[in-house]
Structures are given as structure tokens and as C-alpha cells.
Amino acid sequence: xxxxxxxxxxxxxxINDSYNANPESMRAGLQAMRDLxxxxxxxxxxxxxxxxxxxxxxxxxxxxxxxxxxQPDWLVAVGSHAGDVLQGAVEAGMGANAxxxxxxxxxxxxxxxxxxxxxxxxxxxxxxxxxLEKVAEGLIAAAGGVQP
Numbered sequence: 001x002x003x004x005x006x007x008x009x010x011x012x013x014x015i016n017d018s019y020n021a022n023p024e025s026m027r028a029g030l031q032a033m034r035d036l037x038x039x040x041x042x043x044x045x046x047x048x049x050x051x052x053x054x055x056x057x058x059x060x061x062x063x064x065x066x067x068x069x070x071q072p073d074w075l076v077a078v079g080s081h082a083g084d085v086l087q088g089a090v091e092a093g094m095g096a097n098a099x100x101x102x103x104x105x106x107x108x109x110x111x112x113x114x115x116x117x118x119x120x121x122x123x124x125x126x127x128x129x130x131x132l133e134k135v136a137e138g139l140i141a142a143a144g145g146v147q148p
Contacts, residue, residue, distance in 0.1 A: 003015065003016075003017045003029070003032060004016040004017070004136075005036065006136075006140055006146055007146070007147040008140055008143035008144055008145065008146065008147055009143060009144030009145050009146075009147050010118040010119070010143045010144045011118050011119040012116065012118060012119055012120045012121065012122065012139075012143040013036060013037075013040075013120075013121045013122070014122050014124065014136055014139050014140050014143065015029070015032060015033060015036065015121070015122065015123045015124065015125075016124050016133065016136035017029050017032075017123065017124065017125040018047075018124050018125060018126055018128070018130075018131075018132035018133040018135070018136055019128055019133075020127060020128055021047070021048075021049045021050075021125055021126050021127045022049055022051075022052075022127075023049065023052075023059050023062070023063070025125075026046070026049060026063055026066070026125060027066060029123055029125045030044075030066055030067065030070050030123070032123070033070060033121065033123040034070055036121055037121035040119055040120065040121045041073045041117060041119060041120045041121070042070060042071070042072040042073055042074075042120070042121055042122075042123075043072060043073060043074045043075070043076075043112065043115060043116055043120050043121070043122040043123075044067055044070070044072045044074070044075045044076070044122070044123050044125075045075075045076045045078065045108055045112050045122065045123070045124045045125070045126075045132060045135050045139075046063060046067060046075065046076070046077055046078065046085060046123075046125055046126065047077075047078035047079045047105075047108070047125070047126025047127065047130035047132050048060070048078065048079030048080055048081050048082075048126060048127055048129075048130050049063070049081075049126070049127055050127040050129055050130075051127075056081060056084075057081070057084050060081035060084035060085050060088065061084045061085070061087055061088035061091075062088060063084075063085055063088060064077070064084065064085040064086060064087060064088020064089035064090075064091075064092065064094075065088040065089065065091065065092035066088075067085070067088075067089055067094070068088070068089040068090075068092035068093055068094035069092060072094070072098070073098065073115075073120070074098050074099075074100075074112075074115040074116075075089055075094065075098060075099045075100070076099075076100045076101075076102060076108050076111045076112045076115070077089075077099065077100070077101045077102070078101075078102055078103075078104065078105065078107075078108040078126060078130055078132065078135075079103070079104075079126070079130050080103075082101035082102060082103070083101050085101070086099050086100075086101045100115070104131075105130065105131045105132055105134045105135050106134070108132065108135050109134060109135045109138040109139070112135060112138075112139055113138065113139065113142045116139060116142065116143070118143070122139055124136040124139070
């Protein structure tokens with residue numbers, strides 16, 4: 001799904017952008033989050049950006065730093081580069097207790113559900129192969145479903 005904003009019953013917004021990810025689209029997703037989250041708690045579920053070759057590690061560390069600059073309340077990093085995202089976020093000043101690194105979408109959903117509070121604005125973004133649409137769907141369900 002590409003940048004689908006879903007208002008939930010509990011007042012949360014889930015921004016589902018789980019279809020594709022590269023450094024430029026990640027920056028755009030973070031900017032959309034900044035614009036939509038104004039005075040709300042912010043949560044991020046960010047998965048691997050694939051097909052970056054030799055630049056993968058550096059780009060994921062940079063993603064973590066960019067995410068930290070958004071000042072989110074929590075961040076779940078997902079996939080084989082989750083540790084790189086975590087490293088970048090912590091080096092940019094995000095508290096280590098607010099960042100979780102997990103291997104897959106199932107673990108990401110568990111972690112994000114535990115961290116999410118009513119009224120949070122949550123961006124879910126990764127390359128399609130990471131399957132984070134499962135996380136977006138699960139968070140929407142945990143937030144009481146789509147607001148009528």
C-alpha cells in the first residue's frame with residue numbers, strides 16, 4: 001500500500017506505506033509523518049530498504065538518524081538491517097529504550113502493539129518483501145478498526 005492514511009476508532013492514525021521503500025521515499029514518508037503528527041505521539045515501524053547493494057548499511061544508519069530527528073516516541077526497526085537503523089537512531093540521540101530491532105513482520109507487530117497508545121500516529125514503511133502490510137493491518141485492528 002502506498003501512503004494510505006487510516007484513522008482508527010481509538011484516535012490513532014496508521015500511515016500504511018508498506019509497498020516500497022528507498023532512501024528518497026523513506027524521507028518523504030518521514031516528512032508526511034511530521035506533517036500529520038503535529039501534536040500527537042509518534043511511532044515508526046521501519047523495515048529494510050532492499051536493493052541498495054554496497055550502500056545498504058550506510059543508508060539504514062542514515063535512516064535511523066533521520067527517524068530520530070523526527071523525535072518519535074518509539075521506533076520498531078524490522079529486518080536484516082534493523083540493527084543499522086537502531087544504531088543510527090541511538091547515535092542521533094534517540095533513547096535506546098525507545099528503539100526495538102526485530103527480524104520480521106510478526107515480531108514487529110507484537111512490539112508495535114505493545115508500544116502503541118491511543119491517539120498515536122504510526123508510520124509503517126518498508127520494501128514490499130518485508131511484508132509490513134501485516135503490521136499495518138494488525139495495528140489498525142488493535143486500534144479498534146477503521147473509524148467510520
